Amino acid sequence: VPTFKLVVAYDGTQFHGWQVQPGQRTVQGVLEEAMSEVLGVDGIRIHGAGRTDAGVHARGQVASFSAATRVPAIGIRHSLNRKLPDDVRVTASHEVSDAFHARHSARARRYAYRLLAQDDVLLRRIAWRPPRPFDAEALAAAVAPLEGEHDFISFRAAGGTESRTICRMATAKWSAWEGGVRFDVVADHFLYHMVRNLVGTALAAASAPDPGAAMRAVLAARDRRLAGITAPPQGLCLEQVDYAEESS
Amino acid sequence: VPTFKLVVAYDGTQFHGWQVQPGQRTVQGVLEEAMSEVLGVDGIRIHGAGRTDAGVHARGQVASFSAATRVPAIGIRHSLNRKLPDDVRVTASHEVSDAFHARHSARARRYAYRLLAQDDVLLRRIAWRPPRPFDAEALAAAVAPLEGEHDFISFRAAGGTESRTICRMATAKWSAWEGGVRFDVVADHFLYHMVRNLVGTALAAASAPDPGAAMRAVLAARDRRLAGITAPPQGLCLEQVDYAEESS
Numbered sequence: 001v002p003t004f005k006l007v008v009a010y011d012g013t014q015f016h017g018w019q020v021q022p023g024q025r026t027v028q029g030v031l032e033e034a035m036s037e038v039l040g041v042d043g044i045r046i047h048g049a050g051r052t053d054a055g056v057h058a059r060g061q062v063a064s065f066s067a068a069t070r071v072p073a074i075g076i077r078h079s080l081n082r083k084l085p086d087d088v089r090v091t092a093s094h095e096v097s098d099a100f101h102a103r104h105s106a107r108a109r110r111y112a113y114r115l116l117a118q119d120d121v122l123l124r125r126i127a128w129r130p131p132r133p134f135d136a137e138a139l140a141a142a143v144a145p146l147e148g149e150h151d152f153i154s155f156r157a158a159g160g161t162e163s164r165t166i167c168r169m170a171t172a173k174w175s176a177w178e179g180g181v182r183f184d185v186v187a188d189h190f191l192y193h194m195v196r197n198l199v200g201t202a203l204a205a206a207s208a209p210d211p212g213a214a215m216r217a218v219l220a221a222r223d224r225r226l227a228g229i230t231a232p233p234q235g236l237c238l239e240q241v242d243y244a245e246e247s248s
Numbered sequence: 249v250p251t252f253k254l255v256v257a258y259d260g261t262q263f264h265g266w267q268v269q270p271g272q273r274t275v276q277g278v279l280e281e282a283m284s285e286v287l288g289v290d291g292i293r294i295h296g297a298g299r300t301d302a303g304v305h306a307r308g309q310v311a312s313f314s315a316a317t318r319v320p321a322i323g324i325r326h327s328l329n330r331k332l333p334d335d336v337r338v339t340a341s342h343e344v345s346d347a348f349h350a351r352h353s354a355r356a357r358r359y360a361y362r363l364l365a366q367d368d369v370l371l372r373r374i375a376w377r378p379p380r381p382f383d384a385e386a387l388a389a390a391v392a393p394l395e396g397e398h399d400f401i402s403f404r405a406a407g408g409t410e411s412r413t414i415c416r417m418a419t420a421k422w423s424a425w426e427g428g429v430r431f432d433v434v435a436d437h438f439l440y441h442m443v444r445n446l447v448g449t450a451l452a453a454a455s456a457p458d459p460g461a462a463m464r465a466v467l468a469a470r471d472r473r474l475a476g477i478t479a480p481p482q483g484l485c486l487e488q489v490d491y492a493e494e495s496s
Binding site for chain 1: 259337339369426
């Protein structure tokens with residue numbers, strides 16, 4: 001039975017997140033349904049690299065599945081895109097080794113969180129305007145302490161069940177985009193609501209006299225109560241998932 | 249009776265354009281309805297600086313109206329935003345001189361048209377991905393002949409009724425944005441579908457051996473049949489309308 005890897009992009013606005021839930025429109029649900037039609041096989045289970053929440057977007061979500069089919073990988077992509085609604089696109093499909101699993105094989109994930117400097121009706125579906133103005137330099141100082149290996153449990157929302165709370169964060173930096181500033185963050189794995197909590201905490205720390213020290217204090221405390229608010233979902237996008245060469 | 253100027257932003261996706269049409273959801277219609285509720289006056293007529301087509305967006309549409317009200321301008325803005333749907337926002341409101349008219353008083357309009365270098369499910373509501381790849385340098389060469397005063401009748405779609413087809417184009421240039429390239433164009437006035445026809449023609453001219461010469465030939469011919477296709481509406485945004493200081 002061959003195994004396939006898909007790269008999936010979606011506008012999360014109209015989805016109740018990635019994961020299948022009875023009675024809800026989810027990306028996994030829509031994909032599995034389209035896949036069953038394309039391959040003529042019922043009950044295909046698709047595994048995603050990241051379980052994005054309701055309203056969160058993806059440009060580079062990765063999904064894997066195994067199915068007894070002779071349809072070539074490229075044909076699966078084109079057939080799926082014909083069945084799928086406009087707000088989900090399969091941007092790549094490959095046959096991969098049997099050992100490949102979208103979540104377990106992932107080495108790193110890259111997320112982006114976009115802030116609006118002012119309200120913008122064109123960009124508000126993909127970005128968040130915080131209630132107070134922000135200072136780009138203070139935000140940069142606030143996230144500088146995050147790079148490296150740390151216990152990020154202070155940034156895990158209630159309901160998170162990850163047993164390993166230490167993450168290796170390769171990148172945590174802000175850059176300019178059309179609407180304001182954008183937080184790019186790369187790590188081996190992420191805890192529940194971690195990126196959105198990092199953004200909320202960075203905004204709070206940016207108002208402190210020493211934004212870097214304020215962030216270090218939250219990180220060291222290992223206490224969710226010290227972190228800032230959870231930034232809303234629409235600013236978040238799963239941009240990319242990386243794998244070791246041999247597994248993808 | 250005081251006269252007011254509003255700056256209006258909207259996501260055009262769910263609108264049948266600016267202008268009131270029976271049985272259609274239009275920006276003018278939605279604004280006039282909200283205005284009547286806010287001011288408690290029926291039949292207020294709002295004039296827009298540009299009659300954007302179905303699917304076209306605006307960040308800086310300007311509208312004017314006169315109404316016998318003692319509500320201050322700032323109050324009109326806030327009250328309207330409470331009544332208006334999420335995809336229309338009033339970003340400014342001022343009381344202006346009686347002589348002010350959003351369309352007749354306008355000195356210049358700035359439009360932007362966004363092209364996607366690759367399909368992007370997050371940006372496809374505000375940009376267009378042309379069927380063939382494009383070359384940014386060739387696009388720049390293609391639009392260089394447009395700046396200055398010219399008869400733009402080759403770029404007016406059937407149905408355009410403007411008596412004056414000579415426009416003074418202050419700016420016509422491409423720049424990079426997150427999704428690909430963006431065409432910024434400023435002129436004293438525009439003909440029916442002119443920006444979208446300029447984009448379609450620029451894409452065709454960019455494939456010619458001499459893109460600038462190809463564009464000059466279309467401009468000189470004064471013949472719509474020589475121009476390129478009309479690029480679709482979702483890439484277009486009315487970014488700004490300028491007035492003489494004293495009138496606004």
